[in-house]
Amino acid sequence: MAMPLQEMVTSPDTDPIETPDAKQVAGRSPTQIALERLRHDKVAVVSAAIVVLFVALAILAPVITSLVGVELNAGDPSEDTDAFNFPVIGPPDNGFTWEAPLGLEPGTGDDLLAEWLYGARTSLEVASISTLLSTIIGVALGLVAGFSRGWLDRVISFVIDVFLSFPFLLGALAMAPILLNRFGGDPEALDKAQFFGIIFILTFFSWMGLARLIRGEVLSLREREFVQAARVIGVPTRTVLFKELLPNLIAPIVVSISLSVPAFVTAEAGLAYLGIGLTGRPSWGQTINQASGYFDEYALYLWAPVIGIMLLVIALNLLGDSVRDAFDPKTRR
Amino acid sequence: MSEHVQTSNGHTPLLEVTDLVKHFPVKSTGVVRRTIGQVQALDGVSFTLEKGQALGLVGESGCGKTTTGRVITRLYDPTSGSMKFEGTEIGQLSGRQMMPYRREIQLIFQDPYSSLNPRHTVGKIVGTPLEVHNIVPKKQMIPKVQELLEVVGLNPEHYNRYPSEFSGGQRQRIGIARALALRPKLIVADEPVSALDVSIQAQVINLLQDLQREFGIAFLFIAHDLAIVRHFCPEVAVMYLGKIVEIGSRDQIYNTPHHPYTQALLSASPDVKQAAIGGRRERIRLEGDVPSPINPPSGCRFRTRCWKAQDVCAEKEPPLYEVGGRNVACHFAEPLQVVQVPVVSEGATAVSPT
């Protein structure tokens, strides 16, 4: 490919995009473009609104319960339940009452609205903390493995494979009795241990996917010339990792988060349902487990947490789908 | 500066490269990764570059041009050989020791699409070198970046746009502004226009030439095509399979090429072939492919494709002989007019650089 040098023009650059529009001068980053797309996606907006509602309910649980005038674990079996252990006010035997909008728990007489709200809180706390931790671990190890290549990469890749081959449910099943033995005497300590234990188990078994993804991305990104350019300039390695590479990994990270949160919500409820999750604080899975025996006589008892989980997980998944589309470079512009 | 080495005529060249070697190990796959061979990307390359001078480095794809540029900018560590910048050996410096020289030696990349971080604004891209080397206080960053954008012919108001909003030629200008930001003494331009439209190539080359004159920057200008370099570089080196086969002044290389490979390259270059082969419009067609740099031919590396090859070419590697004022690595170096050239008709493909 040669060019006719005699015809070289000395005029200034005639490339396009001279926009006279002054407002157009500020450019938009790929992330801004993705967010802009999300704002125009109706499904995304509705599901985001639902997720925000759940988050608000969870955060405001203490405020809402005190406004309604209900309280967690305040039931008195002798006063609030009848001879058949069923609540004396509200459903299923009596009509709706503001004293107990979702009814009382059979047997204990505890308020179910309070339990539901704090259940949402548990669910979102566990899901978000686990997502945060597994994302940090996955990104950090993926970055290091992909960038270092050599022996460190091989060690990290081996660890990823080991963790992937370890059965998650077995880990959870094994942990429950260990914690119970250790902290059984002190309910408060047991609850704390269970809470952090479940976050640990969820994090422990979920960072590998993202780490692998990030490692692969870094392997290809580090061959891009802008990384070489940074090194020629003398940008320190840490800055190359976090300022040059990390911003290019937003899409896979966002995708991974969008998949993790609903998965963790489900996992937390599932473990609680099996009785190897949280027992010391309200959890939807636990309520579902207890309510399933009463379904014929007292359907609302079961429906409330089931609908809570379904709505939250569907909203999170739909939002995740939209987010993945919005961040997908193949559909960008 | 630790050591000052002076050349025979009493001054220190800006860059003096002697016997530079870069081998990439070829590893076996599997758990135990043994080295099973070496890609001999660079095998004893020597040249000097004076302050403000431009040297062209030309050769087919895969001959080691990019590797040369990346060793000089210390993106790759040299396997052996010496690289002296203003008399200081920089081949073995650690990352920290190399920092002051990073200001002096910059690189312009071949691909304007992968050389700019898509997630950074133009201002950030051009400002990074200033930031890393603490050239200007934070407050003066934007004006300084805008000044640089203006120097390379871009609208200074575009500093907060992203690379995706620019054309290839404009992106290459952004890359040039980044290389220029530190006011380096040496710029390695690795095929800076080969990814651009022909109509834009001339503009970018003219820009580089203006900058070279204005700031007195020395250039190592890499190209796979002799035509582009001719305009820019008073001195040209031709590479083949990790070695420089001929190095000389513009006139020597373009008018009386002595190495068969240079002659073949020139005849393939429509712009310059007439002068080179005495007005005849025939092309020299090279037989066969470029051999693998893992297993280069013995003796002269060009012998598998050379029409003049004799037994001695396989036995003895030709050193750089001084013939007719230039240095040429061929046992039978001579101008083209006096040799028998197998000619092919106009339409045939000659050396095809990619």
Ligand SMILES: Nc1ncnc2c1ncn2[C@@H]1O[C@H](COP(=O)(O)OP(=O)(O)O)[C@@H](O)[C@H]1O
């Ligand atoms: N990082 C690397 N690892 C292994 N081999 C490489 C590497 N970089 C380049 N090579 C090899 O070295 C040779 C020279 O490559 P390069 O310098 O890119 O050539 P050019 O720029 O002239 O096209 C090629 O055979 C190439 O495959």
Ligand code: SF4
């Ligand atoms: S040394 Fe022999 S093979 Fe090599 S270029 Fe000269 S004539 Fe051809």
Ligand SMILES: [Mg+2]
């Ligand atoms: Mg190259």
